[in-house]
Amino acid sequence: MNKSSSTFDVIIVGGGLAGLSSAIHLSNANLRVLVIEKNSYPKHKVCGEYISNEVLPYLKFLDIDVFSLGAKRINKFQLSTTQSKLISTTLPLGGFGISRFCLDHALANKAHEVGAEILQDSVEDIQFLNDEFSVNTKNTELFKAKIVIGAYGKRSNLDIKLNRQFIKRKSPYLAVKTHVAGIFPDDVVALHNFEGGYCGVSKVENDNINVCYITNVNRFKKYKNIDEFQQKVLCQNMFLRHIFNSTNPVFEEPLTISQISFDAKKPVENHILMCGDTAALIHPLCGNGMSIAIRSAQMASVLIINYFNSETSDRDALEKQYLREWNVAFKSRLKTGHMVANVFNQPKLSQVLMHGLKWFPAILPSIIKRTHGKIMTIE
C-alpha cells in the first residue's frame, strides 16, 4: 500500500464478524474502506459457532449464503444441569451452525470482492485530532480517515491505549474450544452445565462438532491440564461424558482464551464507533454474541452512510444516534444475559430454575426470546 492510498473514508479496526460485515456494507455504498486485521484468514476462533437466524436477511443483503457454505440448520435446544437433568425445547427463532474458520473467511473474500482493502497488521494507536483520525499500525505507515469503527473484539492492546475502564479489572473467565468428530444431531444446540461453567455443543458445516466451554480460572488451575479438567469436571455431567468419550478430536490442541470480561463498555469512545464485542460482550450461554456483532455493524454502517450523504448534520449527531440505537437494540438483551448467567453461577439457584423449567417448560423459550433480537430488517 503506497502513501497516496493511505487516506480512507472509513477505517475498520479488526476483521471479525462486525468489522467485515461493515466493510461489505460500506464498500457497497461506494465508500473507501480499509479493514486492518492482525491475523490472516482462514483462522479458527474460540466461539460456540451457533448463530441466531435473526441475521439471515442481513447476511443475504451482504450476499453471504451460509447454507451454500454448508451451515447446519438448528431448531432444537437442550439444557442440562450439573446433575445431568435434561430439558429440551424448540428454539423460538432457530439458528445455524457454521465455523468461524468458514464464515469469517467468506466475509473477508466478499469484502475484498466489493472493493474494501484488507491489510494484515496490528493497530497500535488511534488518535482523533481536527475532526480526523490517525491510525498507527505495527508494520505499515500511518492511515487517515474521517470515521473509525472499533471492531477489534473482546479485548485488545487498544483498550489500554484508550484507557477503557473494563480493561483495568481482571476477569476470572477462560474459555476452551475444540472440534470433534462423532455422532451428534445436526439440528440441536446443547448447553450442558458442569460445576463452575457450561459447555455448548453443536454441529458446523463440515459435520464436525463444536465443543466450547467457559469456566473460572481458579477452578481450572486445580488440574494438571485441559484433559484432566475435562475428565474430572466436565465429565461429571453424563451428556458431556458421552461426548468426550464417544468422539475423536479434530484439532491437535484445543484453542483457549482467558480474561473474558462481561463488564459494561462504552459503544462510542474517543469518537470511535464500537461494534460487536468491542462495544459489549453478552454471556455466551445466550448464544447470540455473533448476531449482536453483525446487527451492530449494520446499525453503524447505515448511520455512517447517512453521515457521508450529509443526511446527518454532524459527527456529534452521528455518535448520539448510534448510542441511542445501540442502547435500544442491546441493553435489555445484555441485562437478561447477565441475570441468566448469575443464576447459573449459583448451583442452588440454578437447581431451582431447572426444577421450575421441568414443570413449566414454556418459560425457557420466553427466556431465550429475551436475549435474542427479532429478525433483522434491511434499511
Ligand SMILES: Cc1cc2nc3c(=O)[nH]c(=O)nc-3n(C[C@H](O)[C@H](O)[C@H](O)COP(=O)(O)OP(=O)(O)OC[C@H]3O[C@@H](n4cnc5c(N)ncnc54)[C@H](O)[C@@H]3O)c2cc1C
Ligand atoms: C466461549 C465463547 C463462546 C461463544 N459462543 C457463541 C455462540 O455460540 N454464538 C454466538 O452468537 N456468539 C458466541 N460467542 C460470542 C462471539 O464469539 C462474539 O460475540 C463474536 O465473535 C464477536 O465478533 P466481533 O467481530 O465483535 O469480534 P471478533 O470476531 O473477536 O473479531 C475481532 C477481530 O479483531 C482483530 N483484532 C484485535 N485487535 C486488533 C488490533 N489491535 N489490530 C488489528 N486487528 C485486531 C482480531 O484478530 C479479530 O479477528 C461466544 C464467545 C465466547 C467467549
